[in-house]
Amino acid sequence: GAVVSQHPSRVICKSGTSVKIECRSLDFQATTMFWYRQFPKQSLMLMATSNEGSKATYEQGVEKDKFLINHASLTLSTLTVTSAHPEDSSFYICSATRDHEQYFGPGTRLTVT
Amino acid sequence: RKEVEQDPGPFNVPEGATVAFNCTYSNSASQSFFWYRQDCRKEPKLLMSVYSSGNEDGRFTAQLNRASQYISLLIRDSKLSDSATYLCVADSSNTGKLIFGQGTTLQVKP
Numbered sequence: 319g320a321v322v323s324q325h326p327s328r329v330i331c332k333s334g335t336s337v338k339i340e341c342r343s344l345d346f347q348a349t350t351m352f353w354y355r356q357f358p359k360q361s362l363m364l365m366a367t368s369n370e371g372s373k374a375t376y377e378q379g380v381e382k383d384k385f386l387i388n389h390a391s392l393t394l395s396t397l398t399v400t401s402a403h404p405e406d407s408s409f410y411i412c413s414a415t416r417d418h419e420q421y422f423g424p425g426t427r428l429t430v431t
Numbered sequence: 432r433k434e435v436e437q438d439p440g441p442f443n444v445p446e447g448a449t450v451a452f453n454c455t456y457s458n459s460a461s462q463s464f465f466w467y468r469q470d471c472r473k474e475p476k477l478l479m480s481v482y483s484s485g486n487e488d489g490r491f492t493a494q495l496n497r498a499s500q501y502i503s504l505l506i507r508d509s510k511l512s513d514s515a516t517y518l519c520v521a522d523s524s525n526t527g528k529l530i531f532g533q534g535t536t537l538q539v540k541p
Binding site: 350352354360361362363364367409411413415419420422423424425427 | 473476477527529530532533
């Protein structure tokens with residue numbers, strides 16, 4: 319069964335609004351979660367590492383003020399896309415590590431109109 | 432240069448064929464390597480880890496050559512259900528971060 323869940327699975331929003339995506343580890347604690355983005359026909363690109371109880375670590379080129387990450391508990395990390403623009407439309411996927419294996423959430427498809 | 436490079440394909444093969452995918456990585460400090468499978472509009476799922484000694488899981492064989500920084504995946508007796516994108520993945524120096532190749536698309540035809 320699934321070990322990592324994401325919500326929502328799909329969201330459409332208007333340009334300029336903010337969208338929050340939740341990532342939950344099911345039945346295990348994850349001190350670290352990862353957020354990825356995947357554009358059509360491209361690979362997954364790591365955006366940031368979410369650390370429980372501390373600030374997220376962002377990859378080069380990812381704006382931390384635009385992509386807000388909060389890892390407030392050992393089973394939940396949230397990614398908020400602020401002031402979304404059409405170019406932010408993408409497939410956002412989170413992952414968490416359990417027993418040295420990284421499990422991915424089912425992804426959130428964001429469309430900004 | 433991309434950290435993990437793959438031939439994007441697509442590879443179109445008939446059922447029963449043997450197909451091989453190759454991948455190279457640039458970070459010599461990478462320690463762990465994987466092949467993931469991703470179906471259209473779905474999340475990646477781990478297919479197998481890759482070890483220097485080579486490992487086999489049913490019809491799938493993975494091989495790692497550290498000297499050449501080269502990883503391979505061999506699929507024997509291809510099934511229609513093998514149609515997917517196969518992602519070559521390397522860790523980033525044991526940080527837990529994974530670096531993905533752009534994926535190789537496989538289409539198995541009847």
